[in-house]
Amino acid sequence: MDATGRPARLAVGIISAGRVGSVLGAALARTGHVVVGASAVSSHSLRRAEELLPGVPILDPPGVAAIADLVLLAVPDDELAGLVRGLVATNSLRAGQIIVHTSGAQGVGVLAPAAELGALTLALHPVMTFTGRSEDLLRMTAACVGVTAADGDEAAWSVGEALVVEMDAEPVRVPEPIRPLxxxxxxxxxxxxxxxxxxxxxxxxxxxxxxxxxxxxxxxxxxxxxxxxxxxxxxxxxxxxxxxxxxxxxxxxxxxxxxxxxxxxxxxxxxxxxxxxxxxxxxxxxxxxxxxxx
Structure with a gap:
């Protein structure tokens, strides 16, 4: 956080550049953060990355995570736990990073392997549907984002809420136990x-x-x-x-x-x-x- 209470300018890595990841990456870039890498495999993801994250290098997930201060995991729910374990196993994550996932049903428990390394972990779930196009950036201004951090970690809660406000959305605290409901x-x-x-x-x-x-x-x-x-x-x-x-x-x-x-x-x-x-x-x-x- 800087002196104004906003997150300092961060190097952001997007895994992966699907409908959600590409839009959130563009939203973070619009606020002054720098997207330094994104993973994309399908032709649709590659096209979204080209349109919404122009000039951003396309790397594999470990490569994206290794160069980022903020790692955004925008993968399907069932892939999230395995992805986190894989990034830890390849030494792609480190202490001091901010690791964020966008799953609605899961809280920060799934990010425990990253937290054990000393990373700050967050769940940020935008309550909206995504097309993966630029109009989603405008729609985010009327959206809420469910924010979950570790119980009692007020610093993490504050970072999550600040990131959401930066993206022109409204943060809503969602405690870990009620996340599935x-x-x-x-x-x-x-x-x-x-x-x-x-x-x-x-x-x-x-x-x-x-x-x-x-x-x-x-x-x-x-x-x-x-x-x-x-x-x-x-x-x-x-x-x-x-x-x-x-x-x-x-x-x-x-x-x-x-x-x-x-x-x-x-x-x-x-x-x-x-x-x-x-x-x-x-x-x-x-x-x-x-x-x-x-």
Missing amino acids: YHAALAHGANHLITLVRDAVDLLTGAGVADAERLIGPLLSAALDNALRHGDRALTGPVARGDTGTLRKHLDVLAEHEVLPAYKVLARRTADRAEAAGLLKPDTAEDVRTTLED
């Missing part, structure tokens, strides 16, 4: 939302409705906004109203579609939330559940 919640909300939206679009398109995305776009945008603003009070529709007649019609027309099981599970969950919020009386909620089961 934190990531499950994000995946449930974001990934399953996409599945839900595309199922709705497919039903409409299959029924002959033209430009289904344009039809439901405003509805979905308003529903998301209302849910974030008003919580369960934003629940609407036949389940939240206890309209079992309409619910039966839905079940009938969906009987030949593969989305029916998902519809029934979500409808029951909606009934539970509506009852808990006082929108449905207990007997009406039970009527809805019975209709779904029948």
